Amino acid sequence: MEALLNRVATLAGTQLTKARWALGVNGLLSIALGVVILAWPGISLEALTILFGAYALATGVVGLFSAFTAEATGERGWLVFSSLLGIAVGLVVLAWPGISALALLYVIGAYAVALGILAVGGAFWLPIDGGDAALLVLSGLVSILFGIVMFARPGDGALVALVLIAAFALISGVTQLIVAIGGKRMVATA
Numbered sequence: 001m002e003a004l005l006n007r008v009a010t011l012a013g014t015q016l017t018k019a020r021w022a023l024g025v026n027g028l029l030s031i032a033l034g035v036v037i038l039a040w041p042g043i044s045l046e047a048l049t050i051l052f053g054a055y056a057l058a059t060g061v062v063g064l065f066s067a068f069t070a071e072a073t074g075e076r077g078w079l080v081f082s083s084l085l086g087i088a089v090g091l092v093v094l095a096w097p098g099i100s101a102l103a104l105l106y107v108i109g110a111y112a113v114a115l116g117i118l119a120v121g122g123a124f125w126l127p128i129d130g131g132d133a134a135l136l137v138l139s140g141l142v143s144i145l146f147g148i149v150m151f152a153r154p155g156d157g158a159l160v161a162l163v164l165i166a167a168f169a170l171i172s173g174v175t176q177l178i179v180a181i182g183g184k185r186m187v188a189t190a
Helices: 002-039 045-069 074-095 101-125 130-152 158-189
Strands: none
Touching: 002 045, 002 158, 045 074, 045 101, 045 158, 074 101, 101 130, 101 158, 130 158
16 A cells, blocks of 8 residues: 555555646746847847747747646646636737737737636645746736736737737746746755
8 A cells, every 4th residue: 555655655656746847948948039029129020929929839849848748637637727728828829910000909818818818727636835826826917917017008009018018928937937946946955
């Protein structure tokens, strides 16, 4: 019986590590997106569209890969849904490179709200400790707020929109990395 419990504990730790790995990679991709937008303020709409589409598609593929290599089912549904959302948004944006600036802001805003809701939900559904759950909730709330701002004030100028997109990407990327690193620490102490 003790051997079975040890095996279950090892399996749970492995699955949590895989979920943390995906969250960490998504955090790095978010930070990279934010840095590229800040470093390239004169980015054209078409380049921003391709950059955002590639980012959404990459985060979706990483998450989906992680979800299907994990054996646990509790976190898998959350990860599969958020990954499929990223893939769908990425494909739509990449297939429509001539998208208008307003439409792109609405797509980014909707994506941010959806990911924010998933992050807040994930903070309660995923097996993470209180501090990491609080960071995930914070990240989700910032994402939702960003999405609402994108819908409420989409025409406030391209530069403001770029700064908001970069700030959103940097904040969510840093919080995802902190949760991923915190999770690694939690797995090491289990």
